Amino acid sequence: MSTFTDVPQAPPVAVFKLTADFKDDPHPQKVNLGVGAYRTDDCLPWVLPVVKKVERLIVEDESLNHEYLPILGLPEFRSAASKVALGDDSPAIKDNRVGAVQCLGGTGALRIGADFLQRWYNGTNNTSTPIYVSAPTWENHNGVFKDAGFTDIRPYHYWDGNKRGLDLDGLLDDLEKAPEKSVFVLHACAHNPTGTDPTQDEWKKIAEIMMRRNLFVFFDSAYQGFASGSLEKDAWAIRYFVSQGFELFVAQSFSKNFGLYNERVGNLTVVARDSDNLTRTLSQMEKIVRTTWSNPPSQGARIVSKTLNCPELFAEWQGNVKTMADRVLLMRDQLRAKLLALGTPGTWDHITAQIGMFSFTGLNPKQVEYMVKERHVYLMASGRINMCGLTSKNIDYVAQSIHEAVTKVQ
Amino acid sequence: MSVFCEVPQAAPVAVFKLTQDFTNDQFPQKVNLGVGAYRTDEGRPWALPVVKKVEKLIVEDDKLNHEYLPILGLPEFRSSASKIALGDDSPAIRDNRVGAVQCLGGTGALKMGAEFLRRFYNRHNNTKTPVYVSAPTWENHNAVFANAGFEDVRPYKYWDAEKRGLHLTGFLDDLETCPERSIFVLHACAHNPTGTDPTQEQWMQVAQVMMRRKLFVFFDSAYQGFASGSLDKDAWAIRYFVSLGFEMFCAQSFSKNFGLYNERVGNLTIVARDADNLKRILSQMEMIVRTTWSNPPSQGARIVAVTLNSPQLFLEWKDNVKTMADRVLLMRSQLKAKLQALGTPGTWDHITDQIGMFSFTGLNPKQVEYMVMNKHIYLMASGRINMCGLTSRNIDYVAQSIHEAVTNVQ
Numbered sequence: 096m097s098t099f100t101d102v103p104q105a106p107p108v109a110v111f112k113l114t115a116d117f118k119d120d121p122h123p124q125k126v127n128l129g130v131g132a133y134r135t136d137d138c139l140p141w142v143l144p145v146v147k148k149v150e151r152l153i154v155e156d157e158s159l160n161h162e163y164l165p166i167l168g169l170p171e172f173r174s175a176a177s178k179v180a181l182g183d184d185s186p187a188i189k190d191n192r193v194g195a196v197q198c199l200g201g202t203g204a205l206r207i208g209a210d211f212l213q214r215w216y217n218g219t220n221n222t223s224t225p226i227y228v229s230a231p232t233w234e235n236h237n238g239v240f241k242d243a244g245f246t247d248i249r250p251y252h253y254w255d256g257n258k259r260g261l262d263l264d265g266l267l268d269d270l271e272k273a274p275e276k277s278v279f280v281l282h283a284c285a286h287n288p289t290g291t292d293p294t295q296d297e298w299k300k301i302a303e304i305m306m307r308r309n310l311f312v313f314f315d316s317a318y319q320g321f322a323s324g325s326l327e328k329d330a331w332a333i334r335y336f337v338s339q340g341f342e343l344f345v346a347q348s349f350s351k352n353f354g355l356y357n358e359r360v361g362n363l364t365v366v367a368r369d370s371d372n373l374t375r376t377l378s379q380m381e382k383i384v385r386t387t388w389s390n391p392p393s394q395g396a397r398i399v400s401k402t403l404n405c406p407e408l409f410a411e412w413q414g415n416v417k418t419m420a421d422r423v424l425l426m427r428d429q430l431r432a433k434l435l436a437l438g439t440p441g442t443w444d445h446i447t448a449q450i451g452m453f454s455f456t457g458l459n460p461k462q463v464e465y466m467v468k469e470r471h472v473y474l475m476a477s478g479r480i481n482m483c484g485l486t487s488k489n490i491d492y493v494a495q496s497i498h499e500a501v502t503k504v505q
Numbered sequence: 506m507s508v509f510c511e512v513p514q515a516a517p518v519a520v521f522k523l524t525q526d527f528t529n530d531q532f533p534q535k536v537n538l539g540v541g542a543y544r545t546d547e548g549r550p551w552a553l554p555v556v557k558k559v560e561k562l563i564v565e566d567d568k569l570n571h572e573y574l575p576i577l578g579l580p581e582f583r584s585s586a587s588k589i590a591l592g593d594d595s596p597a598i599r600d601n602r603v604g605a606v607q608c609l610g611g612t613g614a615l616k617m618g619a620e621f622l623r624r625f626y627n628r629h630n631n632t633k634t635p636v637y638v639s640a641p642t643w644e645n646h647n648a649v650f651a652n653a654g655f656e657d658v659r660p661y662k663y664w665d666a667e668k669r670g671l672h673l674t675g676f677l678d679d680l681e682t683c684p685e686r687s688i689f690v691l692h693a694c695a696h697n698p699t700g701t702d703p704t705q706e707q708w709m710q711v712a713q714v715m716m717r718r719k720l721f722v723f724f725d726s727a728y729q730g731f732a733s734g735s736l737d738k739d740a741w742a743i744r745y746f747v748s749l750g751f752e753m754f755c756a757q758s759f760s761k762n763f764g765l766y767n768e769r770v771g772n773l774t775i776v777a778r779d780a781d782n783l784k785r786i787l788s789q790m791e792m793i794v795r796t797t798w799s800n801p802p803s804q805g806a807r808i809v810a811v812t813l814n815s816p817q818l819f820l821e822w823k824d825n826v827k828t829m830a831d832r833v834l835l836m837r838s839q840l841k842a843k844l845q846a847l848g849t850p851g852t853w854d855h856i857t858d859q860i861g862m863f864s865f866t867g868l869n870p871k872q873v874e875y876m877v878m879n880k881h882i883y884l885m886a887s888g889r890i891n892m893c894g895l896t897s898r899n900i901d902y903v904a905q906s907i908h909e910a911v912t913n914v915q
Contacts, residue, residue: 096778097752097777097778097779097782098626098721098752098778099625099626099752099777099778099782099785099786100782101625101628101629102625102782102785102786102789103785103789104784104785104788105785105788105789105791105792107788107791108576108791108795111575111576130573132572132573140570140571140572142570142571146571150564151564154560154561154564160550160552161550161552161556161764161765161766161767161768162542162550162766162767163540163542163760163766163767164767165521166518166521199609199797199798199799199801199802200798200799202795202796202797202798202799203797203798203799206796206797206798215509215511215512216508217508219511235795235796235799238792238795238796239796241796242793242796242797311508342507342508342509350573354571355571356571356572356573357571357572357573357574357800357802357803358571358802358803358804359798359799359800359801359802367507367509368506368507368508368509368510369507372507372509372510372512373509374514375509375512375513375514375515376509376512378514378515378517379512379513379515381515381517381518382515382648383652385518385612385645385648386612386616386645386648386649386651386652387609387612387613387616387652387797388609388610388612388613388616388769388798389609389610389612389613389645389769390767390769391609391769392609392767392768392769392802392804392805393767393768393804394768394802394803394804394805395802395804
């Protein structure tokens with residue numbers, strides 16, 4: 096008899112199950128449009144040249160050792176990372192009211208932020224504060240806030256399936272009606288999974304309501320630079336909110352824009368009213384970190400820190416990021432063109448209107464099933480595809496497959 | 506007005522505050538006997554030669570990339586790490602009932618284990634299951650289990666201050682009288698902070714009671730190899746418990762024995778009744794990992810995996826470990842000899858009887874204060890010293906200071 100007899104089997108995480116099925120598939124023309132990682136036109140992972148360069152510098156640097164980092168992480172990483180999000184000349188940084196916690200990727204940053212809010216926001220240990228996540232959103236948002244103890248996680252209107260764009264009215268309405276002090280998880284850019292971001296004017300409307308109704312701003316920024324190719328452009332919403340005087344959290348991930356997925360490089364940027372509030376907030380963050388991972392891993396943070404803090408390497412990195420962003424834009428262009436050329440029913444503008452790694456194709460579950468089972472093209476049940484999975488070699492096959500799915504399956 | 510205005514300042518973690526005070530101290534003969542990290546005889550951190558070698562191999566291996574690791578971590582790391590604890594020829598491993606979760610150091614392994622137990626052990630979400638930690642214990646044990654949701658974290662008798670050794674009768678008594686199914690956190694070897702381990706006979710007595718009373722075994726193994734210089738010797742207790750048929754968890758840290766403190770290399774080894782139970786447990790572990798750090802960092806795990814899985818590098822590593830363990834043993838020997846030569850009142854056998862990085866000197870808080878304030882020798886208020894902080898250059902000064910503390914201060 097086992098102590099663990101009653102432990103049920105957990106379902107697999109959908110996106111990883113998809114990749115596992117893809118791997119097991121022997122079909123020669125199979126395509127993986129599932130998990131969100133960049134691929135070259137040869138459909139291979141890409142270690143950024145600037146990363147390889149910096150890894151060599153690190154291994155040759157005799158002055159480095161493996162002593163514990165501070166609980167909050169590598170200081171030069173934290174400050175450089177926050178600058179990337181807020182801008183070098185950020186007044187909030189100059190006011191000494193911006194701090195950061197080096198975390199385990201974007202997930203870790205969300206989790207530490209969520210743990211903090213559950214303990215200290217809107218009263219102490221208030222597990223009832225509503226947490227709003229977009230409908231749809233990254234599947235792990237729900238899980239992170241739930242495991243941090245929040246009992247009331249709700250969707251806010253976001254994706255309009257009919258017009259294949261932002262449901263602005265629904266979003267603004269949810270903001271007006273949400274209980275005051277509710278927490279809203281906002282995608283800073285390159286919304287996952289829809290690829291649909293508010294325009295600047297739309298962001299302004301959102302901000303106005305959030306300020307008036309005392310809603311808490313929690314940005315998730317996993318694609319800065321990767322979305323448009325420009326770091327500044329992709330950080331516009333974050334910087335706008337800061338300029339409006341919001342206190343806010345930004346969960347930053349360097350998994351995608353540095354291609355450092357497995358080194359877990361993340362940063363929770365904290366913008367507070369003043370340095371006193373910041374100090375107390377960071378001290379409590381330390382306590383949470385201490386009981387979760389004690390102090391963060393060094394390698395990835397070092398790579399990012401060295402790169403961001405050296406003008407030459409920084410420029411090289413921006414070039415590498417643009418390379419990735421441009422390939423994605425090219426694939427978007429070409430996929431749309433091919434669908435138009437095939438005369439595939441429907442409009443396909445959303446493929447180029449959407450931004451970032453993902454596209455919400457609009458394929459329904461039956462059509463998705465057709466794609467997977469009949470065509471061996473793996474995508475999420477939601478119709479989300481990872482544009483990075485497209486290459487010059489497979490794009491015709493994928494376009495043809497979408498054409499068949501739309502015309503044959505309703 | 507800040508949303509954070511009610512957030513109180515958290516007290517700093519004692520051991521890091523100690524190091525900070527040490528760093529700020531200008532006194533030329535200052536000594537840091539606080540935080541638990543290895544130091545060479547020059548008082549410096551030591552990057553293990555085998556680690557430096559493997560880091561170079563990794564950076565030169567073009568086959569490697571930075572794609573996400575599986576949620577449970579690098580497979581070759583997990584299996585080799587579990588083998589280190591349980592033995593290459595472990596029958597439990599052969600029976601396919603041993604699994605593992607790559608975690609963020611020992612802390613991360615404890616955290617994952619605690620989160621799992623809170624959800625699934627002793628019925629579901631039973632936050633009232635008592636968790637017993639030794640008196641005294643590593644200061645973070647309490648908080649890790651409390652933050653995982655356990656409401657009842659209690660001490661079990663361990664250190665007998667009068668006889669300066671294990672309080673066996675108290676320990677066994679707590680095992681006999683605690684509620685059935687209580688969880689016990691056991692230090693596999695080199696008890697932190699006392700350096701006092703049960704003998705094999707004493708472990709046998711502990712195991713007998715735990716089996717009979719259905720208590721859950723949760724080993725914390727942070728010093729394997731580092732304690733006696735022998736991996737097998739230091740794993741005796743773990744292997745003995747496995748041989749008796751316990752299901753159990755073992756939180757392993759490779760921070761100390763690989764000197765990889767800041768890469769956060771840990772492993773939660775799980776021994777279950779059979780493969781089916783193991784599978785369900787691991788599936789639930791994935792869920793917990795996913796909402797905490799998603800998947801673990803690669804660098805440290807790669808270094809350890811490459812080392813453990815190569816016979817030549819493995820030998821080199823064992824040798825590096827022995828170098829560290831031997832220096833600690835030498836410092837123990839010499840400190841005791843010097844105190845005896847000085848005629849310092851009291852017995853000092855415990856300094857060489859105790860094992861691992863730490864020694865519970867027996868100095869009381871006033872004497873500790875004298876050491877810190879008057880002699881600029883930094884040690885924990887409990888009287889715990891890190892033997893690694895001793896060197897051939899400072900050991901006379903430290904011995905003399907202890908002598909003064911004991912004779913001048915009561």
